[in-house]
Amino acid sequence: MIVEFSFDVSTLQAALTGASGMRVEMDHMSSTDTVSLRKFFWARGGDFGAFEDGLDSDPTVREPKRVIETDDSRYYRVIYQDDLPGVEAYHAVVELDGMVLDARTEGDGWNGRIRFPDRGALNEWCDRCEAVGLTVDVHAIYDQERHPPDNSYGLTSGQREALVTAAECGYFSIPRETSLSGVGDELGVSSQSASERLRRGMVTLIENTLEER
Template identity: 80%
Template sequence: MIVEFSFDVSTLQSALTESPGMTVEMDHMTSTDTVALRKFFWARGGNFEAFESGLEDDPTVRDPKRITEAPDSRYYRVIYPDHLPGVDAYRAVVELDGMVLDARTDGDGWTGRIRYPDRDALNEWCERCEGAGITVDIEAIYDQERQPPEHSYGLTPGQREALVTAAESGYFSIPRETSLAGVGEELGVSSQSASERLRRGMITLIENTLDED
């Protein structure tokens, strides 16, 4: 089974406040009994210099390293201090035979997907997160053989939420019934973050529905 979740861990949130509009998407995480938890991720959409400066001062990570870069994105590795609640949450996933499939944040908490063998493992993970002081919100649960409707076009939960919210609030109406700031207020994010989610969501829809190449 696959679980879509959001939770309120503060990892990288400090660095992201230094670069509004930046989005972080996890590539993978790894840890052993002798190696601290390491996260590898792509960052895009904001000011990289401000973000990297923020990484150096972010208390939730240490030893940040830029590994590679592209014209519009950069790839990083950070190490998590052992005392972070997020480290306990990740170790619980591994111990319960789960697998983190993806995770992302734009500075407003984390969302992602985890594959679990059964509901008992999911329930125990939620209990262990609560014990570590982490509030977990389960957004959806579905069989791994079936993709939910919001993923049928490759949209992330955040992109789908932004597009639906914008449509329902009249952002696409003529004349417009709300602004980006209004959409952002509905989503609980800044207007810049709302704009980024809408832009990426529309690009994703076009690529997966209209672009035959």
């Protein structure tokens, strides 16, 4: 089963606060008995200089390293501080035979998807998160990664909100009744962030409704 969720964690928030508009999307996470939890992620959409300065002083991570740099994005590796609630949440996923499929920053927290073997594992994971002070908000549950329920279609809450808001504001009307800046104002985000949510949302809808499987 695939679970779409969000929760508020402090990881990278100090670095993100100083780099307005920066968005982070996880690529890979791993740890062993002898290696602390590492996260590899893409960052885009903000001031990279400010973000990297923030990474150096962010209390939630250590040893940040820029791995790849492109025109509009950068790929980083950080090591989590061992005592973070998010580290316990990740270890609980692994111990319950789950797998983190993706995760990205959304506002002051993270949205993501995890594959669990059954609902019992999900419930135990939520209990273990609550035990370390993390409240998990589950947005959707579906059986197969590519077959979400009709009211979700694999969209994150942020993507769904952006698409609905854009439609209600007349962004898709001909002629358009608002701009990306107008959509962003309604969502409380920058026009670039609004554009990114709409683009990702439309790609997700196409993949889950129109592409042949």
